[in-house]
Amino acid sequence: MEFEDIEKEISKYxxxxxxxxxxxxxxYPELEEFVGKLARKGRHITIETSGICYVKGLACDLMSIxxxxxxxxxxxxWFRPDELKKLLAGYDYQLKFVVDRPDDLDEIxxxxxxxxxxEPYKVYLMPQAANxxxxxxxxxxxxxxxxxxxxxxxxxxQVLLWDGQRGR
Numbered sequence: 782m783e784f785e786d787i788e789k790e791i792s793k794y795x796x797x798x799x800x801x802x803x804x805x806x807x808x809y810p811e812l813e814e815f816v817g818k819l820a821r822k823g824r825h826i827t828i829e830t831s832g833i834c835y836v837k838g839l840a841c842d843l844m845s846i847x848x849x850x851x852x853x854x855x856x857x858x859w860f861r862p863d864e865l866k867k868l869l870a871g872y873d874y875q876l877k878f879v880v881d882r883p884d885d886l887d888e889i890x891x892x893x894x895x896x897x898x899x900e901p902y903k904v905y906l907m908p909q910a911a912n913x914x915x916x917x918x919x920x921x922x923x924x925x926x927x928x929x930x931x932x933x934x935x936x937x938x939q940v941l942l943w944d945g946q947r948g949r
Contacts, residue, residue, distance in 0.1 A: 784818055789817075800845075802829035807836055816840045826910040833859060835867040844872035852886050852909065866925045869896065874903060877935060878924050881909040901931030906936060912945035 782790075791799065807830045816826050820840035821929060826842040831839060836840060846868055849859040876899065878889050887930050889906070906923050910916035916937060927934045943949035 788818075788822065797823060798825045798827070800812055800827045800829060805831060805833065807834040811823055812836060813839055821869045824918075830868070832865045833861050835871070837867075839872070839936060841872055844868055844874040845877060845942055846874055847877045847879065848892055850878060850885055850892075850928075852879070855905065860892065865896055869899065875905055876903060877905040877907055880906050880919065880947045883922065885925055904930075905935040906930040906932050909936035910937065910940050913941060916940045926948065 801812075801816070806828055809815075813836060814826070816889065817840045820826055825842045826840060827845050828839065828841050828857075829845045829847065831835040832848050846865065848865060851857075853859075876893075878885070878892075880886065880889075889904075894903065906927055908916050908919035908923050919933055920936075924934050939949065
């Protein structure tokens with residue numbers, strides 16, 4: 782789509798907030814120009830990224846970074862500390878981790894140690910769950926971990942509301 786077509790679609794919604802996500806937005810060569818145009822329209826821009834690629838000077842109000850843990854089944858190369866450090870230094874950010882099992886907390890601690898000075902409140906833990914029962918079981922111990930560490934808990938409203946229904 783051309784920018785004008787995207788802007789027309791966006792204008793149908795009464796909100797100044799935009800979240801760029803899906804795949805990995807940071808790898809698109811046109812990203813800087815695209816978000817610049819959106820920002821000039823007075824938009825608050827959040828970019829959701831796995832943190833594999835740093836792009837300097839984006840008109841981004843919040844970089845929402847979800848480093849991939851081993852529980853995703855992805856390759857180790859998806860964790861790129863040098864790129865992550867540049868993102869943390871260059872943008873207002875939050876770090877979101879999908880947590881599936883207690884061992885993930887150790888991996889998150891290792892990740893944060895590698896990254897250095899990260900404010901605990903900017904770290905969000907989100908339960909991995911396909912349905913409400915699984916979500917509630919994991920949410921309890923993850924919330925306890927957040928209380929102990931000062932991390933933030935990231936709920937999954939769609940799982941609570943629709944209990945894993947596809948298409949919702």
